[in-house]
Amino acid sequence: MNLRRLKAVYFRNLKSIILDPAPGLNLLIGDNGHGKTNLLDAIAVGAQLKPIRPVKHNSDLILFGERESQIDAEFAGTSPFTVSVHLDLEGKKVRLNNKPTRDPFALREKIAQVSFVPEDLAAVMGSAGLRRRLLDQITASLYPNYALYYRQYEKVLLQRNRLLKQPLVDLVELSSFTQVLAQSAHVIEKARVLALLHIKSYYEDGVSRLSDAQLTGQLTYLPSSAGDLKASLEKLKVEERARKTTLLGPHLDDLEFSLNGHPARFSASRGQARVLILALKIAQLRAVFAHRSLSPLLLLDDVVGELDPDNAFRLLQVVDQLQTQTFITTTHLSALPTDWRAGRVFRVQGGAVSSSIKADEAQALEAHTSHQTFFYTADGCL
Amino acid sequence: MSLDPIQHTIEQFAKLPGIGERTALRLVLHLIAQDKNLIGLLSEALVQLEQKVAECELCHMITADGARCSICRSVSRDSKILCVVARVQDLMALEATSEFRGFYHVLHGVLAPMEGIGPQDLRIASLFERLKQSEISEIILATPSTVEGEATALYLAQELQNHLIKVTRIASGVPVGGDLQFADRLTLSRAMALRRGF
Ligand SMILES: [Zn+2]
Numbered sequence: 181m182n183l184r185r186l187k188a189v190y191f192r193n194l195k196s197i198i199l200d201p202a203p204g205l206n207l208l209i210g211d212n213g214h215g216k217t218n219l220l221d222a223i224a225v226g227a228q229l230k231p232i233r234p235v236k237h238n239s240d241l242i243l244f245g246e247r248e249s250q251i252d253a254e255f256a257g258t259s260p261f262t263v264s265v266h267l268d269l270e271g272k273k274v275r276l277n278n279k280p281t282r283d284p285f286a287l288r289e290k291i292a293q294v295s296f297v298p299e300d301l302a303a304v305m306g307s308a309g310l311r312r313r314l315l316d317q318i319t320a321s322l323y324p325n326y327a328l329y330y331r332q333y334e335k336v337l338l339q340r341n342r343l344l345k346q347p348l349v350d351l352v353e354l355s356s357f358t359q360v361l362a363q364s365a366h367v368i369e370k371a372r373v374l375a376l377l378h379i380k381s382y383y384e385d386g387v388s389r390l391s392d393a394q395l396t397g398q399l400t401y402l403p404s405s406a407g408d409l410k411a412s413l414e415k416l417k418v419e420e421r422a423r424k425t426t427l428l429g430p431h432l433d434d435l436e437f438s439l440n441g442h443p444a445r446f447s448a449s450r451g452q453a454r455v456l457i458l459a460l461k462i463a464q465l466r467a468v469f470a471h472r473s474l475s476p477l478l479l480l481d482d483v484v485g486e487l488d489p490d491n492a493f494r495l496l497q498v499v500d501q502l503q504t505q506t507f508i509t510t511t512h513l514s515a516l517p518t519d520w521r522a523g524r525v526f527r528v529q530g531g532a533v534s535s536s537i538k539a540d541e542a543q544a545l546e547a548h549t550s551h552q553t554f555f556y557t558a559d560g561c562l
Numbered sequence: 563m564s565l566d567p568i569q570h571t572i573e574q575f576a577k578l579p580g581i582g583e584r585t586a587l588r589l590v591l592h593l594i595a596q597d598k599n600l601i602g603l604l605s606e607a608l609v610q611l612e613q614k615v616a617e618c619e620l621c622h623m624i625t626a627d628g629a630r631c632s633i634c635r636s637v638s639r640d641s642k643i644l645c646v647v648a649r650v651q652d653l654m655a656l657e658a659t660s661e662f663r664g665f666y667h668v669l670h671g672v673l674a675p676m677e678g679i680g681p682q683d684l685r686i687a688s689l690f691e692r693l694k695q696s697e698i699s700e701i702i703l704a705t706p707s708t709v710e711g712e713a714t715a716l717y718l719a720q721e722l723q724n725h726l727i728k729v730t731r732i733a734s735g736v737p738v739g740g741d742l743q744f745a746d747r748l749t750l751s752r753a754m755a756l757r758r759g760f
Contacts, residue, residue, distance in 0.1 A: 336709040342675035350681060353673060356716035360709055 181257035181291050182505040183477065186226055189250045190243040191267075192218035193531040199223075200535070201507070203256075205499065205523030207516070208509045216509035216528045217297075220479045223507060224293060226253030226263050227477050229274060229284050232295040238267050243531075255291065263287060288324035292468045292476035296461050296483050304444050304453040308434040314457075315401075315435045318464045319375040322471055326371050330430075333364040337426055345424045354417075361429065362410035368430040369403055376401050376435075378471050379463040386459030390494055396440055397456055404432035451488070458491060462498050469502055478506040484516055492516065568594070620692065622668040622685045624650055633657075633666060640664045645702040646689065646718065648672045648711060652704065664702075667692065672710040673717060681717065689718075693725060704732040 186199040193215045208216045221231035221241070235241060242249045248268040255261050264275040274281050281287075295317070303310035320326040340357040343349060376399055387397030405412040405428040413420070416427050437444040437456050444456060468476045478499060484492045496516070499506045506523075510516065513525070526535045568590060575586035593601050615624055618631035625631035633639070643664030647653050653666050669684040692698070703718055705711035715731050722729050 332709055336713070339675050339709060339713070346675065352720050353675075353681060353713075353717055355720065356673065356713040357675075359716050360713045363712075364709070 181255055181474065183223060183227065183253060184256040184260075185252075185254040186223055187250075187252040188219075188222040190246040191222045191225070191249045191251060192241060192243065194218055194222060194533075195243065195531050197222075197531075197533045199526065199533055201505065201526075202524040203505055204503065205496075206505070206507045207513065207523055207525045208507060208528055209511070209513060209525060210509075210528035211511060214529050215531045215533075217481050218531075219526075219528055219533065220295075220481055220507055220509060222251055223253070223477065224295065224479060225265050225267075226251045227255075227287075227291050228293050229265060229272070229287065232297055232479055232481065233299075238272060239269055241267055242269075259290075261290060285325045285328055288320075288327070292321045292324075292472060292474050293479060294321060294461055294465045294468065294476045295479040295481070296457075297481045298485075300457050300461075301450075301453055304437050304448050304456050305446075308432070311435040311437075312431075312433060314460065315372055315375070315433075318379060318460075318467075319371050321464060321468050321476060322375045322378055323371050326368075329364065329367045329371065333361070333368050333430060336361045336364050337429065337431060341425050344420055344426065349421060358410055358413050361426070362408075362413070365409050365430050369433070372430070372433070373401055375467075378467040379460070382463035382466040383459050386462045387455060390455045390459055390491060391452075395452065395455060397444070397459060398438045398441075399460075400436040400438065402434040402436050403430070404428045404434075454488075454491060458495060462495065465498070465502060465504065469504070475502060475504040478504050480506065480508045482509055482511075484508070484510050621666045622670060622688070623653055623666060638663075641697055642699045643702065644692075644696075644698045644700070645704050648705045648714065652706070656704065662702075664700075669705070669714070672705055672708070672714040674710045684714075686718070686721075690721070693727065698727060700728040700730065702730050702732060 182203045183201055186201070187197070188194045188199075189196045197219070199219065208219055210216045217233070221233060224230060224232045225241070231241065248266065250267070251263075251265040253263045255263070261277050262275075264278070266273040266275075274284060274287070276286060299310075300314065303314050316326075316330065320330075336357060340354075340361055343354055343357055380399065383399055384397060387395050409428060412428055413426075420427050437448070439448055439452060439456070444452065448456065465476060465478060468474060480495075483495065509528075524535065526533050571590050571593075572583070572586045575581055575589050576583050581589075593604075614626045616626075616629075617623070618625045618634055619629045620634045621631060623631045623633065627635070640663050643662075644667055645656065645662055645664055646667045646669060647656065648669050648671060650668060650670075653668055656662050656666075667685065667689050669686065669689075671679050671684050673679060673681065673684070701718075701722060703715040705714045719729050719731070
């Protein structure tokens with residue numbers, strides 16, 4: 181399954197663009213602030229209804245001064261389909277094959293996505309929330325309706341927290357919500373454990389390869405409560421009522437990265453953290469490929485800027501092997517390995533996209549120009 | 563008090579679910595310009611609604627048949643089984659399947675701390691009153707398979723523990739504790755047939 185055409189109107193700084201990507205590698209080139217990453221967000225909205233960088237409000241996705249935005253995506257493959265997403269201040273309306281749908285999971289069944297944003301690198305040493313976000317992304321890409329279960333968990337959590345804030349708590353009612361919370365949590369935890377099991381060998385292999393066998397890496401799931409959540413919450417009843425919030429559950433779980441047998445959180449260098457995150461993304465890609473026999477869209481924001489050339493090359497090699505449709509943003513083509521295969525190059529400037537020549541030609545061209553502005557022959561895309 | 567009758571009517575229509583200011587305006591203009599007869603018919607129907615429709619004193623279903631609804635007055639139904647539903651619409655949906663021949667109890671909502679709805683806001687006290695005076699031996703909890711519906715069922719199941727009554731929960735494609743691969747929804751009649759004990 182791959183993206184054949186994307187149209188975006190009034191999406192972030194993209195006024196009106198059409199993108200006809202290659203089935204393999206696509207390079208989105210442009211200076212910072214011109215809309216490369218917005219284009220990745222537009223692709224992600226077309227594929228998963230969500231941008232790769234989380235936003236609080238829909239209005240953050242709409243071009244400043246406009247009231248609505250529209251994304252249309254056409255996917256090619258064994259059973260082609262189209263996705264249209266209309267965003268306005270009230271919400272989003274999704275059409276699948278031109279029919280309105282309220283079921284975003286129908287789309288997640290058809291297509292998966294693996295993304296990298298530079299902020300992901302902070303997860304190794306940062307807060308547990310950042311690691312949970314990665315864990316949830318992995319789990320959701322392996323289990324298309326995981327997000328549905330997670331949303332349900334968040335809902336019961338909100339209800340339970342509100343109940344704990346009441347001056348007089350009905351204990352039977354609290355126990356009812358505890359039970360629902362525990363049931364819902366169990367599904368989340370089970371999915372996370374299974375997802376980690378799916379990526380384990382790929383991940384360990386990846387860390388070793390990316391570090392020339394200098395590093396060994398392990399991932400460990402650290403649930404906030406070992407064992408029966410309902411029983412553990414029963415024991416915390418007094419404390420929970422004093423603190424007026426739920427003190428255990430999947431929303432507080434952690435994912436531990438370890439490096440040569442020690443927690444990476446305290447000891448990893450920035451370079452090592454890159455290896456771990458990169459290995460995680462590659463493992464996610466491979467696991468989705470193996471588990472769902474589906475090649476996910478790979479969206480990499482500024483990955484070459486954040487990685488050293490060796491790592492970038494290894495990443496691109498894996499991408500090449502898996503033949504998965506990939507979008508990479510970068511400021512310069514020269515940041516990519518020189519012996520790079522042909523892909524399509526799109527230049528993103530001032531919210532407009534111009535295309536497209538083969539990567540090797542663009543690279544040769546860039547090598548001969550002293551500054552960054554170079555000329556592309558347009559081939560029908562805008 | 564002199565209200566602008568047009569504006570006043572628009573405001574009343576706009577209070578209805580699913581009707582915004584613009585639709586309300588369209589409806590009011592339609593009544594004035596196209597279908598003045600309908601105004602009288604509508605007013606009459608609404609007055610009847612207000613005067614004749616009430617909650618059944620037993621099951622809390624809405625009824626225009628006096629103190630007790632037609633289901634509660636039925637002599638051919640199984641008085642040993644009681645099915646608890648959250649909303650009037652749920653009762654109607656179950657009746658439409660013709661699978662269930664017992665009696666009902668409508669809670670008029672589900673437990674939802676976020677919306678400020680607790681046990682005392684639902685028709686729960688009257689449910690226990692009913693149990694004292696009847697021969698009910700099984701209660702089917704058919705609240706929706708949402709987080710709140712599930713919590714409501716668990717609440718009732720706990721409260722019913724000390725009554726010598728069999729308590730079952732309607733089966734459903736509940737995402738709570740469900741299967742990761744499938745979140746399909748079972749039909750109501752199948753769900754009723756597959757109900758489980760606690
Ligand atoms: Zn009745």
